Amino acid sequence: MPITVNDRTHDLPDDPRVSLLDFLRGHLGLTGTKKGCDHGQCGACTVLVNGMRINSCLSLAALHDGDAVTTIEGIGTPEDPSALQQAFVEHDGFQCGYCTPGQICSATAMMDEIANGWPSDASAELTGEIKPTPEEIRERMSGNLCRCGAYSNIVQAILATQEAQS
Amino acid sequence: MTVHFKQDEPDTRNLLDQGSQGVIGTAMSRPEGLAKVTGTAPYSAEYRFDDCLVGVLVTAPFTKGRITGIDKETALAMDGVVAVIDDSRMTARPAQGGAGEAPQQSPRQICYYGQPFALVVATSFEKARHAAKHLPFSYEADDVSDIPLDPETAETEAGDGGMQAGDLAHAMATAEHAVDVSYTTMGHASAAMEPHAAIAQWDGGRLTVHASLQMPNYNISELADALDLTEDKVRIVSRYVGGGFGSKLGLSEETTAAALAAMELGKPVKVVMSRQQVFQSIMRRSESSQRVRLAVDAEGRLTGFGHEARVSNLPGEEFAEPVLQSSAFLYAGENRLLALDVARIHQMTAGSVRAPGEAIGMPVLEAAMDCLAEEAGIDPVELRLRNIPEKDPGKGLPFTTHELADCLKKGAEAFGWDSGPRKPRQNRDGEWWIGTGMASAARVHNVAEAKARVTLNADGTARVQSDMTDIGTGTYAILTQIAAEMLGLDPANVMVELGDTDFPRGPGSGGSWGAVSIGSAVVIACDAIRQSLAKKAGIDADDLKLKDGKLQGSQPRSLSELLDGGNMSEEGHYEPGDISDDYTSSSFGAFFAQVRVNRHTGETRVDRMLGAFGFGRVLNEKTARSQCLGGMVWCIGSALTEALHFDPVDGHLVNCDLAEYHVPVHRDVPDLEVMLVESRDPAASAVQGKGVGELGMCGGAGAIANAVYNACGARLFEFPMTPDKVLADMPD
Numbered sequence: 001m002p003i004t005v006n007d008r009t010h011d012l013p014d015d016p017r018v019s020l021l022d023f024l025r026g027h028l029g030l031t032g033t034k035k036g037c038d039h040g041q042c043g044a045c046t047v048l049v050n051g052m053r054i055n056s057c058l059s060l061a062a063l064h065d066g067d068a069v070t071t072i073e074g075i076g077t078p079e080d081p082s083a084l085q086q087a088f089v090e091h092d093g094f095q096c097g098y099c100t101p102g103q104i105c106s107a108t109a110m111m112d113e114i115a116n117g118w119p120s121d122a123s124a125e126l127t128g129e130i131k132p133t134p135e136e137i138r139e140r141m142s143g144n145l146c147r148c149g150a151y152s153n154i155v156q157a158i159l160a161t162q163e164a165q166s
Numbered sequence: 167m168t169v170h171f172k173q174d175e176p177d178t179r180n181l182l183d184q185g186s187q188g189v190i191g192t193a194m195s196r197p198e199g200l201a202k203v204t205g206t207a208p209y210s211a212e213y214r215f216d217d218c219l220v221g222v223l224v225t226a227p228f229t230k231g232r233i234t235g236i237d238k239e240t241a242l243a244m245d246g247v248v249a250v251i252d253d254s255r256m257t258a259r260p261a262q263g264g265a266g267e268a269p270q271q272s273p274r275q276i277c278y279y280g281q282p283f284a285l286v287v288a289t290s291f292e293k294a295r296h297a298a299k300h301l302p303f304s305y306e307a308d309d310v311s312d313i314p315l316d317p318e319t320a321e322t323e324a325g326d327g328g329m330q331a332g333d334l335a336h337a338m339a340t341a342e343h344a345v346d347v348s349y350t351t352m353g354h355a356s357a358a359m360e361p362h363a364a365i366a367q368w369d370g371g372r373l374t375v376h377a378s379l380q381m382p383n384y385n386i387s388e389l390a391d392a393l394d395l396t397e398d399k400v401r402i403v404s405r406y407v408g409g410g411f412g413s414k415l416g417l418s419e420e421t422t423a424a425a426l427a428a429m430e431l432g433k434p435v436k437v438v439m440s441r442q443q444v445f446q447s448i449m450r451r452s453e454s455s456q457r458v459r460l461a462v463d464a465e466g467r468l469t470g471f472g473h474e475a476r477v478s479n480l481p482g483e484e485f486a487e488p489v490l491q492s493s494a495f496l497y498a499g500e501n502r503l504l505a506l507d508v509a510r511i512h513q514m515t516a517g518s519v520r521a522p523g524e525a526i527g528m529p530v531l532e533a534a535m536d537c538l539a540e541e542a543g544i545d546p547v548e549l550r551l552r553n554i555p556e557k558d559p560g561k562g563l564p565f566t567t568h569e570l571a572d573c574l575k576k577g578a579e580a581f582g583w584d585s586g587p588r589k590p591r592q593n594r595d596g597e598w599w600i601g602t603g604m605a606s607a608a609r610v611h612n613v614a615e616a617k618a619r620v621t622l623n624a625d626g627t628a629r630v631q632s633d634m635t636d637i638g639t640g641t642y643a644i645l646t647q648i649a650a651e652m653l654g655l656d657p658a659n660v661m662v663e664l665g666d667t668d669f670p671r672g673p674g675s676g677g678s679w680g681a682v683s684i685g686s687a688v689v690i691a692c693d694a695i696r697q698s699l700a701k702k703a704g705i706d707a708d709d710l711k712l713k714d715g716k717l718q719g720s721q722p723r724s725l726s727e728l729l730d731g732g733n734m735s736e737e738g739h740y741e742p743g744d745i746s747d748d749y750t751s752s753s754f755g756a757f758f759a760q761v762r763v764n765r766h767t768g769e770t771r772v773d774r775m776l777g778a779f780g781f782g783r784v785l786n787e788k789t790a791r792s793q794c795l796g797g798m799v800w801c802i803g804s805a806l807t808e809a810l811h812f813d814p815v816d817g818h819l820v821n822c823d824l825a826e827y828h829v830p831v832h833r834d835v836p837d838l839e840v841m842l843v844e845s846r847d848p849a850a851s852a853v854q855g856k857g858v859g860e861l862g863m864c865g866g867a868g869a870i871a872n873a874v875y876n877a878c879g880a881r882l883f884e885f886p887m888t889p890d891k892v893l894a895d896m897p898d
Binding site: 033039075089095097145154 | 196199200204209214290296358359407795797798825829835837
């Protein structure tokens with residue numbers, strides 16, 4: 001089976017060494033997904049695979065036979081941005097912009113994880129409803145580094161989006 | 167036409183406040199924001215060219231010596247390999263910021279572990295990476311016991327910034343209160359999120375390089391020099407830069423290598439450094455050892471001020487971390503001694519990492535001031551207020567605007583600073599000790615020569631062009647606002663094009679000088695256009711009121727009507743002048759932090775932090791605040807976690823990735839508060855503003871250190887203050 005990326009199907013690469021990240025960037029030209037470390041340490045390459053966030057640099061493209069991948073390009077466009085993307089602009093949740101697609105993909109999935117009651121280190125209880133507090137968001141977003149230091153604004157953008165949606 | 171303005175005197179025209187559009191200073195969102203949040207903003211490695219080859223750098227696995235042979239044949243026999251580039255023109259280390267000439271070349275001579283010496287070019291990244299990893303080569307490495315690696319024992323040279331006045335030793339001996347304290351700070355990495363990257367194209371006559379660089383205005387000279395080309399044969403494009411923080415000030419190794427490969431092969435070549443290569447072969451901030459001596463009289467007024475530091479760099483490098491830069495003028499004291507030494511060691515190039523100098527000099531000075539406040543029994547805020555000098559105590563020059571007192575007072579009030587007697591270990595929440603600390607902020611203000619072209623189009627829109635960059639600093643936003651304000655346009659009708667050396671030369675992004683320097687050039691160009699418009703309208707330029715694309719008056723006329731099918735284009739040229747002989751100029755601020763320290767583990771968490779900053783005019787409230795926020799995040803990193811660790815035997819960098827070099831993550835950073843203490847500083851620039859990009863990290867690590875002491879009683883003399891050190895120093 002081919003791989004589906006942003007609702008379009010593609011053949012997998014011939015070279016088994018190609019990471020999902022390099023497949024997206026180099027083969028499909030979806031350069032919104034960024035390479036910051038290639039070692040799963042920075043989160044800039046975060047994409048959604050079957051709705052869940054992963055570091056695409058840590059995964060070989062060949063392992064995603066039949067999977068549905070959503071990249072930043074599939075989350076919104078300049079003409080039709082998602083609410084979270086708009087909130088990032090409004091709250092200045094970025095500076096250089098290089099970690100930003102990863103932050104937004106990560107936060108998109110993270111909001112679902114909270115809604116589905118997945119606990120984190122910052123959760124008071126392991127079961128029951130999880131409140132999207134700033135501390136919950138910080139804990140769950142800690143895999144996405146931002147060297148410009150836009151963290152406070154990113155959290156504000158996520159909180160504003162959460163509030164608008166609830 | 168070019169309009170030139172050299173700043174020999176304060177610019178009291180204050181042109182920006184004459185505008186009517188009302189957009190300058192506002193919290194306008196970045197015009198490139200949607201491109202960034204949707205992943206459509208192209209960074210250097212993301213341009214697509216047909217037949218683009220991929221190069222991977224090969225680096226030295228030893229510290230000093232030379233490469234004696236490279237087995238190209240074996241590499242060329244590998245799948246997909248097209249070439250092995252080992253041209254002697256390859257650059258062996260990055261250029262220092264503003265060098266304007268090629269850095270060290272002849273890469274077969276190895277001066278530090280991880281130095282690139284060859285480039286393997288192949289048809290895909292995977293093939294190039296494989297061949298680079300397996301490229302056979304031979305080398306002669308010097309005996310590690312002969313290589314100077316320890317800055318404390320290596321040979322030293324005197325660095326810039328030293329001065330002596332009066333008799334510090336006597337002042338110390340006769341002081342009512344005095345402290346004599348020594349500190350160490352460990353090295354830092356810029357660790358910009360985008361690794362260094364370049365795609366080079368050669369059309370047989372001209373080279374075009376898309377590269378991630380902060381200062382194309384200097385980088386074009388560096389690259390042309392390295393390649394023996396004239397600058398008209400080189401074009402550098404850096405429209406989006408994924409963070410720089412000093413690491414992309416100078417031409418770096420991948421750009422030269424990509425250019426040489428493209429010229430040899432006649433095809434586009436892309437080279438992106440791995441994260442490990444960025445750590446190993448780009449700039450480090452030097453470690454430092456520092457001694458601070460402070461002497462005060464009975465009223466807590468400084469009579470003696472000493473700050474001495476030792477930093478390091480490779481032999482032959484001119485840069486020495488300017489640790490004493492703000493110590494020269496921040497506090498009073500007639501008996502002064504400043505001295506800087508540079509130890510010559512073989513680690514990767516030491517150069518500019520965000521706020522070179524103040525980033526480590528200010529936290530140490532501010533930690534020492536906290537010791538002095540305790541010794542003298544004076545509130546730390548009050549101690550600083552008592553020691554703000556009337557004039558630069560070293561040079562005797564007046565200051566341009568001086569916001570320190572204002573920032574200290576306003577910051578203390580907003581933070582809820584308790585000015586009562588201070589004693590450590592007074593507040594505990596379960597297993598956490600809680601305490602507060604504060605520090606002053608200072609960062610020297612610089613301007614640089616800058617040119618920008620502004621074109622007012624016949625349709626009433628405007629275009630701003632310069633090779634200046636936006637590295638996340640907000641250049642696209644502030645130049646949009648400046649042009650919109652000056653020309654009376656909706657910001658949506660202003661297009662800013664940056665990062666292309668085919669445009670007029672900007673100042674580059676570095677040293678916090680970018681916004682005010684290029685902003686001044688845009689103001690100058692727009693002012694010339696305003697003069698032409700006034701002439702065309704038959705009115706005095708002082709009476710020209712432009713708003714929403716219209717000439718205001720009893721009968722408003724649209725700009726397009728006034729332009730009558732033509733356009734107006736001016737190049738603004740801003741040049742620093744003799745005013746620097748007449749004033750000392752700096753941005754100022756104050757940090758206040760509350761931390762909690764775990765009594766069992768020594769872990770420190772920052773609960774809250776406030777920074778109040780004064781840097782003249784605020785060009786954009788949103789992006790200026792973001793710059794300050796970012797600086798404060800760096801304060802947290804340099805206070806608590808960031809440290810380059812080198813192997814003491816062979817000097818290689820041990821923690822060369824983002825798992826082992828700990829930059830702050832989301833959960834390390836509380837909701838930070840920024841106060842902008844605005845003023846107008848006509849002596850600083852033609853926009854009445856000073857630098858802000860680095861101010862937010864100039865001292866804040868000291869506030870955190872002082873809060874750690876106030877919380878748990880651990881008075882540390884080393885940065886970063888990792889849990890092991892805090893725990894070892896915490897009283898039982």
